[in-house]
Amino acid sequence: AQSVSQHNHHVILSEAASLELGCNYSYGGTVNLFWYVQYPGQHLQLLLKYFSGDPLVKGIKGFEAEFIKSKFSFNLRKPSVQWSDTAEYFCAVNAVDRGSTLGRLYFGRGTQLTVWP
């Protein structure tokens, strides 16, 4: 079965610090990759996604992620975080050639980001 690993369970930063959240997956075939964010008390929202093409994808609110196929990684980055970025971040993977018609997503366990003002 596919697995998605998010190595950092809780990250604490000060405002303006740079952010990188790790995400690795175990599937060797073609994948679609996602980062979702869950602000306190709100539902999951899509930050960004990678389907194909340029491995560096830009999302909303200044976030970006880089797909490195050789490392099975899709790390999330932001050069300067804000207090409002405090949230839970989830990496998710869809294995394109395995059950892709259902769009099944495999989620990492999430990383809680706390940004101090």
Add this chain to the structure above:
Amino acid sequence: GAVVSQHPSRVICKSGTSVKIECRSLDFQATTMFWYRQFPKQSLMLMATSNEGSKATYEQGVEKDKFLINHASLTLSTLTVTSAHPEDSSFYICSARDRWGGVEQYFGPGTRLTVT
């Protein structure tokens, strides 16, 4: 666009009773909806895939007779927790895929179920 609603947002029920949770796609049609369970500080666990007009596909270890799923229309899926027990207390989240879109899922706000 692509809004998914869930009702109720919170529900408290007594042990042994059943509770129904609705998931609606408000501005798009969804042939496929997903039901997740989220435990505190843990990931989303896929419970089942709901397909409009056909039976749901349950993940391994999820009791289909306990978690009844009905997807009777292109905009509504329901999850009924039957004979609820305190261990069923959790946060239940649904998502939906646009029938004309790709694999992207749009998530509902979740339902907090507490079984006393």
